[in-house]
Amino acid sequence: MHLRTLPLIAAAFAGAVFAQQSQDPDYAKLVKEWTTRPEFMTPLVDHLPKAAGVPSPKDVLGYYVGAPKKLTHVADLLRYYRALAAASKRVKILPAGQTDEGREQAVVVIADEETIRNLDTYKGYLARLADPRGLSDDQAKQIIGQAKPIYMFTGGLHSAETGPPEMLMELAYRLTVDESPLFDQIRRNVIVMLTPAAEPDGRDRYVDWYYRHKINEETEEDRVAGPPYWGKYIFHDNNRDINYSQVTMRNWLKFYLEWHPPIMHDLHESVPFLYTFSGQAPQNPTLDPILYSELPWFSNFEMTKLMGYGLPGVWTHAYVDMWSPGYLDFMSSNHNGMIRMYETFGNGGANTMKRNVAAPEGGGPPGAGMTTREWYRPMPPYKEVVWSMRNNTNYMETGVLSALEMASGFSKTILQNFYDKSRNSVESGKSEAPFGYVLPAGQRDMTRVAFIVNILRLQGIEVGRATAEVKLKEGTFPAGSLIVKRNQPYGRLAKILLEKQNFPDQNLRTYDDTGWTMGLMSQAQVEEIADKAVLDVRVQPVDTLSITGSVKGDGSLLAVLDNGANSLITLRYRMKNVKFEAIEQPFKAGDTELPAGSFLVAASPEARTEIEKLGLQAVALSAPPNVPKHVVDLPRLAVYSSWGNTQDVGWVRYALDHFEVGYDLIYKERVHKGNLRDSYDVIVIPNQGRGSAKSIVFDVESKGKPLAYTKTPEYPSLGMYGESDDITGGMGLPGVVELDKFVKDGGLLITLGGSSYFPAEYGITQTVDAARPTPQFYAPGPIVEAEILKPTHPIFYGYTQKILPVRYANGPLLRLPEQDRKKWVLARFPGTDKSVLSGLMKGVAETRERPAIVDVPVGQGRVLLFATNPCYRWQNLGEFNMLANSILHFNDFPKPTASPAATAE
Numbered sequence: 001m002h003l004r005t006l007p008l009i010a011a012a013f014a015g016a017v018f019a020q021q022s023q024d025p026d027y028a029k030l031v032k033e034w035t036t037r038p039e040f041m042t043p044l045v046d047h048l049p050k051a052a053g054v055p056s057p058k059d060v061l062g063y064y065v066g067a068p069k070k071l072t073h074v075a076d077l078l079r080y081y082r083a084l085a086a087a088s089k090r091v092k093i094l095p096a097g098q099t100d101e102g103r104e105q106a107v108v109v110i111a112d113e114e115t116i117r118n119l120d121t122y123k124g125y126l127a128r129l130a131d132p133r134g135l136s137d138d139q140a141k142q143i144i145g146q147a148k149p150i151y152m153f154t155g156g157l158h159s160a161e162t163g164p165p166e167m168l169m170e171l172a173y174r175l176t177v178d179e180s181p182l183f184d185q186i187r188r189n190v191i192v193m194l195t196p197a198a199e200p201d202g203r204d205r206y207v208d209w210y211y212r213h214k215i216n217e218e219t220e221e222d223r224v225a226g227p228p229y230w231g232k233y234i235f236h237d238n239n240r241d242i243n244y245s246q247v248t249m250r251n252w253l254k255f256y257l258e259w260h261p262p263i264m265h266d267l268h269e270s271v272p273f274l275y276t277f278s279g280q281a282p283q284n285p286t287l288d289p290i291l292y293s294e295l296p297w298f299s300n301f302e303m304t305k306l307m308g309y310g311l312p313g314v315w316t317h318a319y320v321d322m323w324s325p326g327y328l329d330f331m332s333s334n335h336n337g338m339i340r341m342y343e344t345f346g347n348g349g350a351n352t353m354k355r356n357v358a359a360p361e362g363g364g365p366p367g368a369g370m371t372t373r374e375w376y377r378p379m380p381p382y383k384e385v386v387w388s389m390r391n392n393t394n395y396m397e398t399g400v401l402s403a404l405e406m407a408s409g410f411s412k413t414i415l416q417n418f419y420d421k422s423r424n425s426v427e428s429g430k431s432e433a434p435f436g437y438v439l440p441a442g443q444r445d446m447t448r449v450a451f452i453v454n455i456l457r458l459q460g461i462e463v464g465r466a467t468a469e470v471k472l473k474e475g476t477f478p479a480g481s482l483i484v485k486r487n488q489p490y491g492r493l494a495k496i497l498l499e500k501q502n503f504p505d506q507n508l509r510t511y512d513d514t515g516w517t518m519g520l521m522s523q524a525q526v527e528e529i530a531d532k533a534v535l536d537v538r539v540q541p542v543d544t545l546s547i548t549g550s551v552k553g554d555g556s557l558l559a560v561l562d563n564g565a566n567s568l569i570t571l572r573y574r575m576k577n578v579k580f581e582a583i584e585q586p587f588k589a590g591d592t593e594l595p596a597g598s599f600l601v602a603a604s605p606e607a608r609t610e611i612e613k614l615g616l617q618a619v620a621l622s623a624p625p626n627v628p629k630h631v632v633d634l635p636r637l638a639v640y641s642s643w644g645n646t647q648d649v650g651w652v653r654y655a656l657d658h659f660e661v662g663y664d665l666i667y668k669e670r671v672h673k674g675n676l677r678d679s680y681d682v683i684v685i686p687n688q689g690r691g692s693a694k695s696i697v698f699d700v701e702s703k704g705k706p707l708a709y710t711k712t713p714e715y716p717s718l719g720m721y722g723e724s725d726d727i728t729g730g731m732g733l734p735g736v737v738e739l740d741k742f743v744k745d746g747g748l749l750i751t752l753g754g755s756s757y758f759p760a761e762y763g764i765t766q767t768v769d770a771a772r773p774t775p776q777f778y779a780p781g782p783i784v785e786a787e788i789l790k791p792t793h794p795i796f797y798g799y800t801q802k803i804l805p806v807r808y809a810n811g812p813l814l815r816l817p818e819q820d821r822k823k824w825v826l827a828r829f830p831g832t833d834k835s836v837l838s839g840l841m842k843g844v845a846e847t848r849e850r851p852a853i854v855d856v857p858v859g860q861g862r863v864l865l866f867a868t869n870p871c872y873r874w875q876n877l878g879e880f881n882m883l884a885n886s887i888l889h890f891n892d893f894p895k896p897t898a899s900p901a902a903t904a905e
């Protein structure tokens with residue numbers, strides 16, 4: 001049955017007669033043509049209504065959504081939505097800040113005229129349900145009676161997934177103008193919100209790249225790599241930015257906490273043909289059970305509708321789980337709403353081409369193998385298909401319209417559940433331990449405590465400062481300690497972020513990290529409190545926590561304590577023209593213990609101001625301490641990036657930029673020029689290349705024509721963060737030779753995580769082997785112990801414990817010959833069950849006594865290999881100072897007494 005017959009039925013019900021809405025005949029003809037098989041079309045999208053004075057995407061852009069070889073830049077997306085909003089009282093555009101690169105972020109709102117007129121009233125209802133403290137169930141019922149749920153779509157978070165931002169324009173138009181009963185019901189009962197593009201910077205860069213390099217692709221074999229960058233720093237990890245480091249992602253969170261959409265639905269592209277998320281195991285047990293019934297409730301309705309339309313290849317289950325809270329739209333589940341997600345099949349552009357979907361022998365890429373018939377996939381995707389952008393639009397748009405049909409039919413249930421989940425979160429904090437968390441005042445480094453507190457605040461979690469000493473069963477904590485009580489709307493989220501992650505079943509797999517415990521990641525003290533008395537501790541609310549440093553006493557010389565603050569390196573870089581020394585042994589100045597690594601700098605107003613601003617502690621001395629010390633020179637620093645795997649490099653760039661460390665970002669082009677030692681003292685190779693040294697060396701495959709990443713008037717978003725006339729080919733063996741020379745000529749090469757395969761496998765460190773774990777080993781990002789073996793090495797300045805919590809990086813299993821082990825292994829993994837502190841490591845014994853960090857001399861230089869990754873996303877700031885120290889003290893590593901080969905041991 002075609003929908004266009006429905007208005008007549010509605011008219012009959014209403015007892016009135018209205019004319020059938022006129023339709024766009026060209027649209028109907030063209031989308032039919034672009035849809036590659038008749039069964040890929042549905043009655044929801046095979047026609048497009050016309051409305052006098054209201055522009056369709058075609059009216060503004062000149063092409064229909066889903067047209068072959070058409071992708072839309074951000075400015076044009078916004079231009080369309082503005083035209084739509086200007087023409088209809090059913091549409092409004094809300095500002096949502098500016099991206100990392102300064103593009104506009106906005107949210108488009110669509111509902112009936114009354115709702116749009118009174119949007120702030122509806123916003124107020126949702127805010128009241130989101131924080132139901134002081135509300136009786138009866139009062140809540142009254143609010144629910146008047147409120148409407150916001151259903152918010154995000155599309156284009158992943159820039160290569162090009163369909164959603166196109167589809168959303170057509171959806172917005174349809175929702176605005178279609179007068180049939182279904183649409184009337186949606187507009188009346190639901191407030192639809194959508195992002196033109198969730199990652200606007202990446203959208204523009206990808207669209208530029210598509211028009212430059214991908215628009216002539218005709219077959220799967222023609223397909224070339226995507227652009228080196230999406231967002232300013234990171235790629236698909238914008239969907240893993242658990243601490244909202246990126247400005248763009250932080251803006252969406254702020255928007256969420258202002259509007260409280262009970263549902264956020266993220267539109268991705270990957271597996272065939274349409275997967276709708278239903279929240280499979282492992283499920284985070286702290287989230288409300290109601291959520292886990294809502295997810296399949298929706299996905300099963302969509303399955304039912306889409307199967308009914310005859311769409312093959314629609315499925316749910318057996319793909320993405322509910323463990324990690326770090327995905328962008330998880331912000332809704334984290335705040336008592338509901339995350340929803342689709343994966344629709346896409347071609348990485350708008351070209352129609354034949355795709356092989358069946359799994360090759362032995363597995364294949366993600367998505368392969370999803371063509372089998374299963375109980376949750378009764379009509380599987382075809383093994384081979386000619387796929388088009390319009391197919392993608394048809395599937396996704398029919399899916400989201402079905403979801404909106406469901407949401408508009410059960411809007412009160414959604415609101416009731418939203419209220420129940422919010423209330424349950426408050427109530428569970430009063431009845432279930434832990435009742436709270438204490439971050440004690442007086443920790444050596446309070447800047448990392450502030451980091452945790454400020455992330456919690458960003459997430460909307462209330463944190464208080466104790467007005468007096470706190471006595472609990474867990475201990476006595478000083479006045480000023482930071483208190484997180486669980487009896488608050490986001491108390492469950494606080495628990496999820498701060499607790500140890502107990503992965504429920506070693507045999508389950510998960511899509512992302514299993515461990516993220518903030519106290520361990522930051523190496524700051526966070527006490528879990530089972531004493532209910534914590535709920536009654538008197539506190540003053542904390543808005544943001546800023547730590548002001550201090551300088552004690554008077555004297556010509558300042559000793560800046562190395563208490564492990566990440567801002568110590570910032571101080572050094574802010575005062576880069578001033579002489580700094582570091583003491584190599586602890587020293588007692590009066591009653592202040594100066595740890596090894598503490599800086600000595602001449603007292604000056606500038607130094608005092610910066611120390612205070614950066615939250616550091618210093619004491620004034622009249623004379624330098626009588627212990628060994630060295631000058632803290634700043635190296636000429638380079639960070640090496642391949643063109644094909646810039647994401648983890650991006651996290652290192654982000655951290656270095658954040659802490660104001662100066663560096664050059666270099667690529668194969670600079671390496672090929674040679675003479676690296678003339679330009680640099682230290683080269684860092686961040687984790688990249690998916691754990692393979694070969695992929696670092698040979699990088700992006702060449703398909704015969706150069707792939708230029710350069711800025712031109714036509715492609716202004718390309719050529720940022722580096723330029724290349726051809727990103728393919730990698731550094732190759734000549735590049736390896738240059739890096740080898742750099743080390744032998746006295747440079748320090750630092751490799752992080754998977755990049756540590758590189759010096760081992762290409763023989764730069766001839767005595768270090770790098771093995772891989774067995775296929776039975778499974779360690780999706782747990783936090784494990786590393787034991788420091790050389791505590792006096794400068795990279796451990798500021799660390800006091802012998803055992804550190806480190807994020808396991810899936811890095812190499814390093815091995816050194818017996819006689820070298822004692823000399824060059826700085827830290828190792830105990831590799832016992834109890835050394836897994838949070839999350840899952842299956843097969844932990846494979847890491848037993850394997851080196852975690854190795855510092856090995858090569859020629860005149862050094863190679864520092866981290867099997868860990870001390871700069872993992874924006875999370876493990878407790879580990880970051882090992883990298884910071886290796887930069888600050890690059891030329892003061894302990895001297896090799898003799899080369900190991902020459903030593904008879």
Ligand SMILES: [Zn+2]
Pocket residue numbers: 158161268269
């Ligand atoms: Zn995606």
